[in-house]
Amino acid sequence: MEQVLLNIGFGNTVVAERVVAILSPNSSPMKRLKDEAKEERSLIDVTHGRKTRAIILTDSNHVILSAIQAETVSSRFEALMKDEKEEK
Template sequence: MSSSPVLNVGFSNVVFASKILAILQAESAGAKRLRTDAKEGARLIDATGGRKTRSILVLDSGHIVLSAIRPESLTKRLENGDNSFGKEEEDEEV
């Protein structure tokens, strides 16, 4: 198994960091369109664990990943190489 960096997007779900093209605010109009299009095209991956969607990740394969973690928190995790689990409950609170 390779040691490619992964990003914890919440609830023990991970995405290979090298596959991420963008991390978007879930409430933006463009992100909402991407979400709708991905759902219609069967390219939507829901990793929210039933929580409110706070960010949308665009992958190089065209898939869209929904996360309950704020974009700022995901970006910090990417920058710091933080692959730890169990922080999503903290990040999800407003």
């Protein structure tokens, strides 16, 4: 079974099928979500010290912080899903 990987910046990838949502980090609920994930030890920070520009939620309840714009990650995700459908 081949897994499709989504590039979330700086050489980091996540299995595209596990992604539930790609969100902008600027709202209060997203900040609360990030804080809760940190407390629960389910926060993964792949920003390499840069500003968080996207929050990626996975079906395993992990919250991934990326320094790539949410729109960019989302367009990469859409392109991967489109390619997957065309291959089938």
